[in-house]
Amino acid sequence: MDLLNFLLEDFFVTGQPLIYGAMVSIVLVSFAIVFVLTYFKKWGWLWREWLTTVDHKKIGIMYIIAALAMLFRGGVDALMMRVQLTLPGMEFLDSQHYNEIFTTHGTIMIIFMAMPFLIGLMNYIVPLQIGARDVAFPFLNALSFWSFAFGALLFNISFVIGGSPDAGWTSYTPMAGANLNPGPAQNYYLMGLQVSGIGTLATGINFIVTILKMRAPGMHMMRMPIFTWSTLITSIIIVFAFPILTVALALMTIDRIFGSHFFTLTGEGMPMMWANLFWLWGHPEVYIVILPAFGIFSEIISTFARKQLFGYKAMVYSMVVIAALSFVVWVHHFFTMGAGGAVNSFFSITTMLIAVPTGVKIFNWLGTMYKGRIRFDTPMLWSLAFIPCFVIGGVTGVMLAMAAADYQYHNTYFLVAHFHYVLIAGTVFGCFAGLTYWYPKMFGHKLNEKIGKISFWFFVIGFNICFFPMYFLGLAGMPRRTYTIEPEWMPLNVTASIGAVLMAIGFVIFVYNIYYSFRYSKRETTGDAWDGRALEWATTTPVPFYNFATLPHIDGSEAFWRLKERGGSTYETDKLKPIHMPSDSGVPFIMMALMFVASFALVWEWITLAIVGLIGVIVCMVIRSFDYDDGFYVSVDEIKRTEEKAREGEQ
Amino acid sequence: MSAHTDTNTGPLEYRSKEGRMNILGFWIFLGAEVVLFSTLFATYAVLFGRTADAPAPSELFEMPMVLIMTFLLLTSSFTCGIAIHHMRRGSLKGLVVWLIVTLALGLGFLGFEIYEFVHYAHEGASLPSSAFWSAFFVLTGTHGLHVLLGISWAVLILIQLRQRGLTPVTSRKVFVVGLYWHFLDVIWIFIFTSVYLIGMVV
Numbered sequence: 001m002d003l004l005n006f007l008l009e010d011f012f013v014t015g016q017p018l019i020y021g022a023m024v025s026i027v028l029v030s031f032a033i034v035f036v037l038t039y040f041k042k043w044g045w046l047w048r049e050w051l052t053t054v055d056h057k058k059i060g061i062m063y064i065i066a067a068l069a070m071l072f073r074g075g076v077d078a079l080m081m082r083v084q085l086t087l088p089g090m091e092f093l094d095s096q097h098y099n100e101i102f103t104t105h106g107t108i109m110i111i112f113m114a115m116p117f118l119i120g121l122m123n124y125i126v127p128l129q130i131g132a133r134d135v136a137f138p139f140l141n142a143l144s145f146w147s148f149a150f151g152a153l154l155f156n157i158s159f160v161i162g163g164s165p166d167a168g169w170t171s172y173t174p175m176a177g178a179n180l181n182p183g184p185a186q187n188y189y190l191m192g193l194q195v196s197g198i199g200t201l202a203t204g205i206n207f208i209v210t211i212l213k214m215r216a217p218g219m220h221m222m223r224m225p226i227f228t229w230s231t232l233i234t235s236i237i238i239v240f241a242f243p244i245l246t247v248a249l250a251l252m253t254i255d256r257i258f259g260s261h262f263f264t265l266t267g268e269g270m271p272m273m274w275a276n277l278f279w280l281w282g283h284p285e286v287y288i289v290i291l292p293a294f295g296i297f298s299e300i301i302s303t304f305a306r307k308q309l310f311g312y313k314a315m316v317y318s319m320v321v322i323a324a325l326s327f328v329v330w331v332h333h334f335f336t337m338g339a340g341g342a343v344n345s346f347f348s349i350t351t352m353l354i355a356v357p358t359g360v361k362i363f364n365w366l367g368t369m370y371k372g373r374i375r376f377d378t379p380m381l382w383s384l385a386f387i388p389c390f391v392i393g394g395v396t397g398v399m400l401a402m403a404a405a406d407y408q409y410h411n412t413y414f415l416v417a418h419f420h421y422v423l424i425a426g427t428v429f430g431c432f433a434g435l436t437y438w439y440p441k442m443f444g445h446k447l448n449e450k451i452g453k454i455s456f457w458f459f460v461i462g463f464n465i466c467f468f469p470m471y472f473l474g475l476a477g478m479p480r481r482t483y484t485i486e487p488e489w490m491p492l493n494v495t496a497s498i499g500a501v502l503m504a505i506g507f508v509i510f511v512y513n514i515y516y517s518f519r520y521s522k523r524e525t526t527g528d529a530w531d532g533r534a535l536e537w538a539t540t541t542p543v544p545f546y547n548f549a550t551l552p553h554i555d556g557s558e559a560f561w562r563l564k565e566r567g568g569s570t571y572e573t574d575k576l577k578p579i580h581m582p583s584d585s586g587v588p589f590i591m592m593a594l595m596f597v598a599s600f601a602l603v604w605e606w607i608t609l610a611i612v613g614l615i616g617v618i619v620c621m622v623i624r625s626f627d628y629d630d631g632f633y634v635s636v637d638e639i640k641r642t643e644e645k646a647r648e649g650e651q
Numbered sequence: 652m653s654a655h656t657d658t659n660t661g662p663l664e665y666r667s668k669e670g671r672m673n674i675l676g677f678w679i680f681l682g683a684e685v686v687l688f689s690t691l692f693a694t695y696a697v698l699f700g701r702t703a704d705a706p707a708p709s710e711l712f713e714m715p716m717v718l719i720m721t722f723l724l725l726t727s728s729f730t731c732g733i734a735i736h737h738m739r740r741g742s743l744k745g746l747v748v749w750l751i752v753t754l755a756l757g758l759g760f761l762g763f764e765i766y767e768f769v770h771y772a773h774e775g776a777s778l779p780s781s782a783f784w785s786a787f788f789v790l791t792g793t794h795g796l797h798v799l800l801g802i803s804w805a806v807l808i809l810i811q812l813r814q815r816g817l818t819p820v821t822s823r824k825v826f827v828v829g830l831y832w833h834f835l836d837v838i839w840i841f842i843f844t845s846v847y848l849i850g851m852v853v
């Protein structure tokens with residue numbers, strides 16, 4: 001009886017029709033998946049080919065699929081908020097439910113959508129761009145993925161089990177502390193981010209070593225493709241920023257579960273220290289999700305303008321400068337907290353400085369297109385739309401950076417408009433552009449151009465209709481995180497909601513295009529779908545699991561362009577040698593599943609179960625330590641067979 | 652993938668490309684650890700003096716014990732260096748013996764630290780006592796936890812040394828755990844000065 005009470009009152013979220021609906025659909029979808037896997041006898045396949053894989057290409061694809069699912073979830077949250085805000089006096093969501101939804105929306109979009117999407121693209125593309133056979137630490141790479149997947153799972157189940165966090169994706173204390181926010185909800189935020197954060201840090205280390213140590217012979221740093229550069233710089237930011245998040249989350253967890261006083265009002269704690277620690281990580285984080293997108297746009301603009309990237313060196317140095325500055329601007333998120341004039345001025349100036357290297361990049365993209373013979377394929381359309389939209393986001397960012405003026409805009413819809421203009425026009429357009437661009441490399445066929453363009457126009461027009469009015473709503477005084485609107489804000493809010501619907505349609509068409517193209521697109525016969533310039537296009541499609549049979553000697557930038565000019569390939573029969581590859585392993589999956597158990601227990605403050613789970617994790621580490629399996633060799637014969645088959649259609 | 656980049660000279664742990672990549676990766680990881688501890692130090696500095704109703708650190712910190720702990724840990728770093736030196740000479744026995752001495756010293760350090768924590772708790776200063784004490788226990792506790800982790804990890808490697816002797820892989824593992832150990836020593840020096848020395852005089 002007690003157990004039943006607990007289940008009905010605390011464990012499951014009850015009393016909300018929307019959430020009952022969600023529960024039913026979760027159960028149905030899970031059953032459907034189990035049924036399909038069993039019916040088609042696919043469990044073994046799933047385990048062998050995906051759950052235990054250490055192949056960077058498959059891991060990349062899993063990241064992207066998960067990120068698309070998270071974009072859907074975050075998008076549903078967004079639509080629900082837009083419904084609630086369309087008219088004054090709406091009763092679609094109550095204030096508590098609204099709080100939960102903007103919190104999960106923000107957190108999911110940044111941590112479980114934007115980052116994994118980009119990391120997925122990096123995973124697939126970077127080793128191919130530098131001529132490597134995998135990343136430096138393939139096992140660790142699988143561990144990173146599963147830590148993200150289980151962290152995301154943990155965060156996502158909160159809305160049906162125990163309730164979702166409601167203190168915003170920034171989770172400011174004392175609001176998020178144990179006194180004002182008891183129960184498991186906020187713990188979900190802490191543990192979900194902690195578990196996935198560990199994986200992100202590992203990814204950062206992995207890519208730094210991969211890029212520094214595994215480039216093809218002759219590929220100097222200054223000959224690397226620009227997307228690889230952006231990955232390297234992003235990885236360095238990750239390594240310096242994520243430990244700060246790890247500490248901040250741990251301190252709040254200890255506050256909430258073990259009664260310490262870091263961020264509490266009692267015991268002489270300092271709630272404002274949370275805001276500082278959070279943004280010390282948080283601002284670099286926004287560059288973690290924008291720099292790779294810059295890299296993607298650079299690749300695409302150069303390919304479709306059919307010109308070498310203009311100002312390659314300036315592009316690299318401006319990214320380095322942005323990365324450095326990103327660590328000294330964090331106070332601009334709370335100018336109004338009362339730090340004083342001198343401090344605010346300092347951070348105001350550092351923030352405005354970031355506009356300089358960013359502007360350099362904008363001009364470099366324009367310069368690349370200048371006098372180019374531009375092709376308007378879908379990836380290029382996304383990149384072209386990015387430039388003006390991002391400029392709007394950037395210019396309003398500089399407006400926000402002026403500390404004195406920020407007292408007016410702070411916490412209004414002006415800010416909401418600003419960060420969606422940079423996050424959507426930058427990161428989301430970048431992800432769509434990158435996925436469309438590299439899609440033929442990953443799956444052996446292009447996404448249908450016509451449907452792709454329809455989806456593009458819906459999304460981009462919808463985006464501007466949705467978010468441009470929000471600047472004016474902000475200036476009219478509409479506060480951020482409000483669950484209900486005043487009548488005078490209605491017209492612009494109706495407009496914004498219409499825009500949101502158009503974006504949703506665009507997204508649905510994008511996903512439909514994946515299905516449509518799978519069925520009907522022409523299959524690629526060469527590996528070079530867009531007349532590309534960097535080394536990833538030198539491999540065949542599908543890419544053999546060892547990537548390159550032989551590595552060409554790199555004698556300049558744009559390695560593949562040069563290769564095409566001199567008629568070389570990555571299959572020189574006289575240079576073939578057995579290739580060493582890492583073995584698959586089930587340990588990462590199992591280890592992170594146990595980590596999931598441990599952190600789920602901690603969310604509920606079931607300390608014994610948490611310890612049991614943690615011991616399981618440690619056992620996995622011990623097993624790994626004693627594992628001396630160092631992979632296997634692919635024989636020359638097998639390479640020959642694979643390559644001949646892949647190259648059949650080429651002539 | 653590494654055949655042509657392997658060498659037959661130089662320290663064993665650097666001979667294979669894999670070994671070199673692992674060591675570089677570990678250095679980068681240590682960079683992340685530096686950031687982690689810096690954040691904890693900064694937190695400690697911000698919360699310094701916020702003792703609420705709990706005793707002040709100057710009432711509790713005792714020089715002799717902290718000196719003994721420092722001595723144990725610094726010596727263990729030295730013996731760890733000797734162990735690596737034996738590894739470079741190719742002496743498995745010397746390596747194992749000095750590694751065990753290192754771990755014993757580390758265990759001694761941990762013993763004192765646990766005693767210290769219990770002692771403070773009796774005097775009315777524990778994790779929930781005040782912001783200052785929260786910061787103190789989390790900073791020193793995180794370091795202590797790292798030491799415990801280092802010891803357990805080294806024990807696993809000792810077993811592997813028994814099973815396999817000195818190979819490029821085992822010597823890489825020893826080298827890496829050695830780096831870790833020295834790193835913890837460096838962190839301790841910062842704790843010693845900025846927590847204990849300052850805490851005793853202010």
Ligand code: HEM
Nearest residue numbers: 078081102103106109110114168169170423480481482500
């Ligand atoms: C797909 C269309 C999207 C729509 C219609 C949308 C809409 C919204 C709305 C209505 C809010 C709540 C504002 C408030 O009440 O203060 C919000 C907050 C937020 N959104 Fe979006 N959003 C979208 C996409 C994204 C994306 C792609 C990202 C990130 C990559 C993102 C990141 C955020 C963040 C970080 C917040 C702040 C959450 C908080 O206040 O804690 N959004 N969004």
Ligand SMILES: [Cu+2]
Nearest residue numbers: 283329330333
């Ligand atoms: Cu910022």
